[in-house]
Amino acid sequence: MLDMILLEGHEAELRTLLATTDGAEASAYVLLGKADVAADPWTGKARQRLVSHKVVPVPAEDRISASGVHVTWSTRSFVRLLKQAEESGLTLGIVHTHPGSHAFFSDQDDRNETELLRIVTNRSGASHGFASIVLGGDGSICARLWTSPSESTLCERIMVSGRRLVFHGVTALADDAMLDRQARLFGTSFNPIVRGVRIGVIGCGGTGSPTAMMLARLGVGGLLLVDDDVIELTNLNRVHGSRRSDAEAARAKVDVLAREIREADLGVEVATFKGWVVDARARDALRSCDVVFGCTDDHDGRLFLNRLAYFYGIPVIDMGVRIIPASKDRPYEMAGRVTLVTPGAPCLLCRGFVNPVRAREEALKRTDPDEYDRRKAEAYIAGGGDPTPVVVTFTTETACMAINELLQGLTAFRGDGGMKTERRRRFDTVEDRSSTCAPRAECELCANDTIWGRADVIPFLHRIG
Numbered sequence: 001m002l003d004m005i006l007l008e009g010h011e012a013e014l015r016t017l018l019a020t021t022d023g024a025e026a027s028a029y030v031l032l033g034k035a036d037v038a039a040d041p042w043t044g045k046a047r048q049r050l051v052s053h054k055v056v057p058v059p060a061e062d063r064i065s066a067s068g069v070h071v072t073w074s075t076r077s078f079v080r081l082l083k084q085a086e087e088s089g090l091t092l093g094i095v096h097t098h099p100g101s102h103a104f105f106s107d108q109d110d111r112n113e114t115e116l117l118r119i120v121t122n123r124s125g126a127s128h129g130f131a132s133i134v135l136g137g138d139g140s141i142c143a144r145l146w147t148s149p150s151e152s153t154l155c156e157r158i159m160v161s162g163r164r165l166v167f168h169g170v171t172a173l174a175d176d177a178m179l180d181r182q183a184r185l186f187g188t189s190f191n192p193i194v195r196g197v198r199i200g201v202i203g204c205g206g207t208g209s210p211t212a213m214m215l216a217r218l219g220v221g222g223l224l225l226v227d228d229d230v231i232e233l234t235n236l237n238r239v240h241g242s243r244r245s246d247a248e249a250a251r252a253k254v255d256v257l258a259r260e261i262r263e264a265d266l267g268v269e270v271a272t273f274k275g276w277v278v279d280a281r282a283r284d285a286l287r288s289c290d291v292v293f294g295c296t297d298d299h300d301g302r303l304f305l306n307r308l309a310y311f312y313g314i315p316v317i318d319m320g321v322r323i324i325p326a327s328k329d330r331p332y333e334m335a336g337r338v339t340l341v342t343p344g345a346p347c348l349l350c351r352g353f354v355n356p357v358r359a360r361e362e363a364l365k366r367t368d369p370d371e372y373d374r375r376k377a378e379a380y381i382a383g384g385g386d387p388t389p390v391v392v393t394f395t396t397e398t399a400c401m402a403i404n405e406l407l408q409g410l411t412a413f414r415g416d417g418g419m420k421t422e423r424r425r426r427f428d429t430v431e432d433r434s435s436t437c438a439p440r441a442e443c444e445l446c447a448n449d450t451i452w453g454r455a456d457v458i459p460f461l462h463r464i465g
């Protein structure tokens with residue numbers, strides 16, 4: 001199984017670069033990162049994903065001829081880029097347009113690409129390939145990966161990922177009576193897209209549990225639930241689907257939510273990972289997701305998802321709730337926040353939503369609890385203190401805001417411009433605001449595009465420790 005994530009900025013760059021005024025075809029290159037998944041969490045099957053990393057124009061001196069039905073260029077730059085791609089663990093892609101039609105692979109494309117693959121094989125041996133992408137004049141996109149001169153694999157889906165989420169190659173399913181009422185709002189193309197989307201929900205507590213339950217109602221095809229905790233008595237005031245008996249039996253939050261969703265029989269495949277999101281065993285599952293909701297309070301987990309968003313082009317919709325009781329000196333402060341983390345938008349660290357010191361302490365607590373206790377005893381670690389107040393309506397409303405952002409990304413129901421990169425709702429003062437900020441100049445994730453779409457690297461996400 002093969003799919004592709006094309007970053008929104010790269011698609012725009014390609015469309016601009018390849019626009020011609022005379023209706024002639026045009027071509028460019030794209031370097032692609034690769035995600036090799038041994039077993040996806042829903043089917044257990046291997047899957048591969050290509051993620052756009054960098055667009056490279058065809059040098060002017062390499063262009064030979066072009067018309068409305070063909071484009072020819074010298075293979076000099078192809079061979080040079082192929083070498084560069086292989087040295088850095090990337091896949092080279094060629095991109096060309098069909099200005100007068102939708103995207104498809106023509107017989108001419110088959111012949112040209114077979115010939116190109118012969119060049120690759122002669123030069124580098126049989127184990128190398130390249131990708132090919134066609135941009136249709138109507139906005140459609142198709143892609144495939146050549147692995148031998150006789151064998152190419154079609155990308156079953158391409159997600160253009162950014163503030164809008166546009167899926168190409170989704171084939172319509174039979175009418176889904178259960179989802180009829182939302183098709184009446186968003187049109188008949190909406191449900192097949194939702195049924196094809198695979199979403200990770202990281203953290204299954206106050207905000208994660210309503211997120212998972214509502215995504216299931218929405219008809220999402222695959223849900224991945226990740227959480228390390230068990231249900232405790234004090235969770236029952238806000239974790240959807242949880243029962244007193246779950247707290248008494250100390251059942252895992254992921255198991256409780258999976259039970260509720262499976263018993264409702266909504267046609268949703270649920271996979272669970274009981275553990276910490278940073279755990280290496282969760283990597284296949286995370287890299288198989290199209291979208292991830294960040295519903296954790298954990299700073300280290302947030303830092304990790306923050307990196308995932310830029311390396312893999314998987315949009316992370318992160319949420320947080322901040323509730324401070326009123327006191328003699330100050331009124332209530334109650335707010336929900338939803339932040340879109342994606343290449344082109346500032347990251348959670350630059351926005352100040354992750355405390356790196358706390359993140360290190362949390363990591364230490366998990367990996368070396370004795371050392372953590374020692375430092376805590378010596379007052380090197382601040383943490384602890386009383387649990388923060390929290391009420392189900394505010395956590396659930398924040399989850400609603402987050403999923404509505406996803407709906408905006410999929411349908412543009414609020415108009416063009418896509419998802420807001422940050423929304424904040426004050427429950428106490430009844431205010432909605434959206435805002436953004438500038439990346440810190442030294443930020444390796446969001447200040448420049450060096451690692452965007454880089455996908456699999458060693459160490460994973462360039463994360464040390």
Ligand SMILES: [Zn+2]
Nearest residue numbers: 096098106109
């Ligand atoms: Zn063509």
Ligand SMILES: [Zn+2]
Nearest residue numbers: 347350443446
């Ligand atoms: Zn940043």
